[in-house]
Amino acid sequence: MEPIKNHLQVQEAINKYANQDVYIHLETTNGAYASHHDQTFFSAGAYIRNALVRYEHGKITGTDPYRVGLKINLGWIYAEGLTHFEVDEQNRLLLAGHDNKGKLAVALEISPTPFE
């Protein structure tokens, strides 16, 4: 994963997957121990893996950390807090947000084939 420095690179990758079937991995997390270490902390998160969608367009916005939104046929997908990206060897666009300790806080991944 590389820090997102040039958001146009990410925009190009997002454009490539528009108007075709893609599989989405989306997660947000504070970690399972957040409320254990700080009992006043309200821990929340969500996770979806291998949601099959099509988006008509997608957009990256913001200035480090970034936001990405995908307009799908009947609704929306978005993630915020994104700091890193990679197009991996399986041609998947992996986006993630790492906090200032390096811990993953959010991930949005777009793949033409199902995730394992």
Place this chain on the structure above:
Amino acid sequence: MEKERHVLVVFPHPDDEAFGVSGTIATHVQNGTPVTYACLTLGEMGRNMGNPPFTNRENLPKIRKEELKAAAAALGIQDLRMLGYRDKTVEFEDDEKLANAMLSLINDVNPSLIITFYPGYSVHPDHDATGAAVVRAVEKIPAAARPKLHCVAFSNNCVQELGEADIIHNISAVAGIKLAAIQAHRSQTEQMFGDVTEKLKNQDPQMMVWINNERFWTYKFNK
């Protein structure tokens, strides 16, 4: 530590074995007792990936699988089983199916002692769900034929509600092996390890108590 015929350790994540029970495992192995470690997931949802990150969500499980094998090798575990569940989803599995899977495992291994998490007192939902499935499985065995069940607990309320642990193993004789097991899970422990190494060098009293003492609660069955 009492000599066992065969020990079965059941935890959901690679590295669960390292912190709380690896000294106990290493001691059993040194006593000539076979140890089976069944690890339900590959810790696919781990949040630690180095800083700056050296991997990504999709490759992390491959790294953690190799780390798990390395930790098992460091501890001398001969029988490592990866059960193929997915991190953070164990509690959503069908309860009965999961208990039956644990029962088949127990029947296959035929242990004299099982080590797992104390359901309800182990913080992470996967920990509680794993412990609960093992308890349900053991409850299916007639009381007289059951293996012993030693549970790890560390929720903030565990001592208040369960009382003090009834088993405390001082594992200082194998502390070096324990540290090797913790270090084997590099992706998850390296960042904290800088601090740990420093504290060990200074024989930080709190750290030495944490490293050297492994505590268990014998599970009390209602049925």
